[in-house]
Amino acid sequence: xxxxxxxxxxxxxxxxxxxxxxxxxxxxxxxxxxxxxxxxxxxxxxxxxxxxxxxxxxxxxxxxxxxxxxxxxxxxxxxxxxxxxxxxxxxxxxxxxxxxxxxxxxxxxxxxxxxxxxxxxxxxxxxxxxxxxxxxxxxxxxxxxxxxxxxxxxxxxxxxxxxxxxxxxxxxxxxxxxxxxxxxxxxxxxxxxxxxxxxxxxxxxxxxxxxxxxxxxxxxxxxxxxxxxxxxxxxxxxxxxxxxxxxxxxxxxxxxxxxxxxxxxxxxxxxxxxxxxxxxxxxxxxxxxxxxxxxxxxxxxxxxxxxxxxxxxxxxxxxxxxxxxxxxxxxxxxxxxxxxxxxxxxxxxxxxxxx
Amino acid sequence: xxxxxxxxxxxxxxxxxxxxxxxxxxxxxxxxxxxxxxxxxxxxxxxxxxxxxxxxxxxxxxxxxxxxxxxxxxxxxxxxxxxxxxxxxxxxxxxxxxxxxxxxxxxxxxxxxxxxxxxxxxxxxxxxxxxxxxxxxxxxxxxxxxxxxxxxxxxxxxxxxxxxxxxxxxxxxxxxxxxxxxxxxxxxxxxxxxxxxxxxxxxxxxxxxxxxxxxxxxxxxxxxxxxxxxxxxxxxxxxxxxxxxxxxxxxxxxxxxxxxxxxxxxxxxxxxxxxxxxxxxxxxxxxxxxxxxxxxxxxxxxxxxxxxxxxxxxxxxxxxxxxxxxxxxxxxxxxxxxxxxxxxxxxxxxxxxxxxxxxxxxxxxxxxxxxxxx
Numbered sequence: 001x002x003x004x005x006x007x008x009x010x011x012x013x014x015x016x017x018x019x020x021x022x023x024x025x026x027x028x029x030x031x032x033x034x035x036x037x038x039x040x041x042x043x044x045x046x047x048x049x050x051x052x053x054x055x056x057x058x059x060x061x062x063x064x065x066x067x068x069x070x071x072x073x074x075x076x077x078x079x080x081x082x083x084x085x086x087x088x089x090x091x092x093x094x095x096x097x098x099x100x101x102x103x104x105x106x107x108x109x110x111x112x113x114x115x116x117x118x119x120x121x122x123x124x125x126x127x128x129x130x131x132x133x134x135x136x137x138x139x140x141x142x143x144x145x146x147x148x149x150x151x152x153x154x155x156x157x158x159x160x161x162x163x164x165x166x167x168x169x170x171x172x173x174x175x176x177x178x179x180x181x182x183x184x185x186x187x188x189x190x191x192x193x194x195x196x197x198x199x200x201x202x203x204x205x206x207x208x209x210x211x212x213x214x215x216x217x218x219x220x221x222x223x224x225x226x227x228x229x230x231x232x233x234x235x236x237x238x239x240x241x242x243x244x245x246x247x248x249x250x251x252x253x254x255x256x257x258x259x260x261x262x263x264x265x266x267x268x269x270x271x272x273x274x275x276x277x278x279x280x281x282x283x284x285x286x287x288x289x290x291x292x293x294x295x296x297x298x299x300x301x302x303x304x305x306x307x308x309x310x311x312x313x314x315x316x317x318x319x320x321x322x323x324x325x326x327x328x329x330x331x332x333x334x335x336x337x338x339x340x341x342x343x344x345x346x347x348x349x350x351x352x353x354x355x
Numbered sequence: 356x357x358x359x360x361x362x363x364x365x366x367x368x369x370x371x372x373x374x375x376x377x378x379x380x381x382x383x384x385x386x387x388x389x390x391x392x393x394x395x396x397x398x399x400x401x402x403x404x405x406x407x408x409x410x411x412x413x414x415x416x417x418x419x420x421x422x423x424x425x426x427x428x429x430x431x432x433x434x435x436x437x438x439x440x441x442x443x444x445x446x447x448x449x450x451x452x453x454x455x456x457x458x459x460x461x462x463x464x465x466x467x468x469x470x471x472x473x474x475x476x477x478x479x480x481x482x483x484x485x486x487x488x489x490x491x492x493x494x495x496x497x498x499x500x501x502x503x504x505x506x507x508x509x510x511x512x513x514x515x516x517x518x519x520x521x522x523x524x525x526x527x528x529x530x531x532x533x534x535x536x537x538x539x540x541x542x543x544x545x546x547x548x549x550x551x552x553x554x555x556x557x558x559x560x561x562x563x564x565x566x567x568x569x570x571x572x573x574x575x576x577x578x579x580x581x582x583x584x585x586x587x588x589x590x591x592x593x594x595x596x597x598x599x600x601x602x603x604x605x606x607x608x609x610x611x612x613x614x615x616x617x618x619x620x621x622x623x624x625x626x627x628x629x630x631x632x633x634x635x636x637x638x639x640x641x642x643x644x645x646x647x648x649x650x651x652x653x654x655x656x657x658x659x660x661x662x663x664x665x666x667x668x669x670x671x672x673x674x675x676x677x678x679x680x681x682x683x684x685x686x687x688x689x690x691x692x693x694x695x696x697x698x699x700x701x702x703x704x705x706x707x708x709x710x711x712x713x714x715x716x717x718x719x720x721x722x723x724x725x726x727x728x729x
Contacts, residue, residue: 219597
C-alpha cells in the first residue's frame with residue numbers, strides 16, 4: 001500500500017483520526033507540563049496543539065457532513081482534555097515521580113528518582129494523627145453543615161416566596177470577602193475577651209461547655225471546637241446551595257397528596273421531602289468534605305498545636321522542611337483516601353436510582 | 356471624560372485590554388533581563404513594618420536610583436522555599452537585596468547564592484557595630500551587612516498575668532495554662548528555653564545538647580500550656596489578652612507598648628536570644644552600584660537614626676544614639692531606652708546561636724516541627 005492510499009484509508013475513518021490526534025496531543029500536553037520536552041521541541045508540541053485546533057475549525061467549515069459529525073465529539077472534548085492534561089495530569093505525574101524520589105542533601109532541589117517507597121511509609125506512620133484528625137474534623141463539619149444547611153435551604157425553598165433570591169443572595173454575600181479575612185475575623189469573635197466568651201460567661205454556661213469539651217479552660221479560640229466551627233462556617237454555602245436546588249424542584253403537590261392520603265406532616269417530610277433532597281445532600285457532602293479534609297487555614301488560625309490537620313503538615317513539609325518527596329507522598333495518600341471514601345460513599349448513598 | 360462608551364467601543368476597548376493583558380507576560384519576559392535599567396535600579400525585599408515611612412522616598416530622591424521596596428519577606432523558611440527553585444537552577448530572582456536572618460543569610464552564602472558586596476563603594480561600612488563584625492560564616496564581612504538587630508525575650512500582658520515576669524520559668528507557670536504563645540522561629544523560642552535550663556546557646560552544636568529543652572516544650576504543649584505557635588502575628592492575641600505571655604521580639608513589643616501600656620517586654624534573668632537580620636546581595640543581580648549606594652545610605656547614622664526611631668530595634672550602626680538625641684522629642688527618649696541601647700549588664704545576658712551543621716539543623720527543625728504540631 002503506498003502512502004497516498006494509506007492516507008486515503010485513514011481519512012475515510014475520521015473518528016479514528018480525531019481520537020488519535022486527541023490522545024497524542026494530551027500526551028504531548030503532559031510532556032510539556034511535566035518538563036520532558038524543553039526549548040524547541042516544546043515549541044513544536046505547543047505548535048501541534050495549536051495546529052490541531054486550527055485544523056478542527058477548518059474541518060468544521062469545509063468538511064463534509066459525515067466528517068464533521070464523526071469529528072464533533074473530539075472537537076468538543078479537546079479543550080477540556082488538553083486543559084486537564086496540562087494542568088492536572090502533568091502535575092500529578094510530577095508528584096508521583098517526586099513522591100518516589102530521595103534527596104541527597106537537605107537543600108538538594110532536584111531529588112533523584114529511586115523508587116523510594118519509604119516516603120509513603122513516613123507519610124502514613126509519622127502523620128497518622130494528622131490524617132485521622134483531618135477526616136474526623138471534616139466528617140463532623142459535614143454533618144454540622146447538613147444540620148444547619150438543610151433547614152436554611154428548606155425555609156428559602158418553601159417559605160421564601162418572592163424573597164427567595166434575596167435570601168439566597170444573603171447566604172452567598174459574606175463569601176465575597178476573602179476566606180482568610182473571614183477566618184481571622186472568627187479569631188476576634190471567639191477571643192477570650194471577645195463577645196461570645198463574655199456572653200457564655202455571663203450566662204454561667206462555661207462549666208457546661210467545658211464538660212462537653214467544647215470549651216477548654218474557659219477559652220473557645222484555639223480549641224478543636226473552634227476549628228470545626230470554622231470549617232462548618234466556611235463551607236456552609238456548598239451545602240446550602242445544592243440542597244436548595246434539590247428542594248426547589250420538589251412539587252409541593254406531592255406533599256399535599258400525601259396529606260390527602262392521611263399521612264402525618266412528619267411522615268410526608270420523611271418519605272417525600274428528604275428522599276427527594278438526597279441528591280443535594282449527597283452533592284453538598286462531597287463539596288464540603290473534600291475541601292474540609294485538606295484545609296489548613298482554619299486549623300492554623302483557630303486551632304492550637306494539638307489540632308493541626310494534614311493540610312498544615314503538607315504545607316510544613318513543602319515550605320519549611322523542604323521535604324518535597326515526603327510532602328508529595330502525603331498529598332497522594334490524602335487524595336487516595338479521599339477517593340476511596342468518595343467511592344464508598346457513592347456506593348451506599350449513590351443517587352442514580354433517585355434521579 | 357464625560358464621553359460615554361457605546362457598546363461597540365466598549366467591546367473593542369475591552370478586547371484591546373484583554374490582548375494587552377495576554378501579551379504582558381511576554382513583554383515582562385522580554386525585559387526581564389534589564390529590570391536593572393543599567394544598574395541604577397534596586398529592589399529590596401524586607402520584612403513587614405521594618406522601615407519608616409520616609410526613607411524609601413528620601414533615598415530614591417537623594418541617589419537617583421529607581422528604588423522598589425516591598426515587605427514580602429515574611430518567614431525565613433518560606434522565603435527560602437519560594438526562591439530555591441530559581442536560585443538552584445542558576446536563574447535570578449526579582450529582588451536584588453533581601454533581608455534574611457543571620458542563620459538564613461549564612462545558608463545563602465554557603466549555597467553560593469550571595470554575591471560579594473562592593474565594599475570599597477560603601478565607606479559608611481566603617482560604622483558597623485564591632486560586635487556584629489566577622490561572623491564565622493562571613494569572617495571578612497564580604498557578604499552581609501546587618502539591617503537591624505534585636506532580642507527575643509518574654510512579652511507579657513500584665514493585665515492577664517497579674518504580676519510582673521522575670522524568668523523563662525514564668526512561661527511554664529501552670530497559672531498561665533493555655534495562655535502562652537511561642538514563636539515558630541525555632542532559634543528564638545528554643546534559645547530562650549535552653550537559657551532557662553542554664554545552657555549557653557553559642558556552645559550548642561548538636562541536637563543532643565538541646566534535647567532536654569525540646570522535651571520540656573513538648574511536655575508543655577501536651578499539657579495544654581501552649582496556646583499557639585505564631586510568626587509575626589503574635590501581637591494581636593498578646594494585646595487582646597489571649598496570650599498572657601509569649602516569646603516575642605523587642606522592637607515589636609516596644610511599638611505595641613506605645614498603644615497598649617499593659618504590654619511589656621523583658622529580657623529574662625537567665626538571658627535573651629540575640630539575633631540580627633542582614634542585607635545580602637542575591638546572585639544574578641547586576642545592580643551593584645545601586646546596592647552600594649543603598650547600603651551606604653543606611654549606614655549613615657543620620658538615616659539609620661530615622662529608621663530606628665520608627666522600627667525601634669537596635670541599630671547595627673554606630674552613632675545612632677547621638678543622632679536620636681539630635682532628633683529630639685520622642686526619638687530622643689529612645690536614646691535612653693535600655694532595650695535599644697542596653698547597658699553592659701544586659702548585654703552580658705544576651706546570647707546568640709552558633710553555627711549548626713546541615714544535618715544537625717535538620718534534626719532541630721524536624722523536632723521543632725513535631726512539637727509545633729505540623
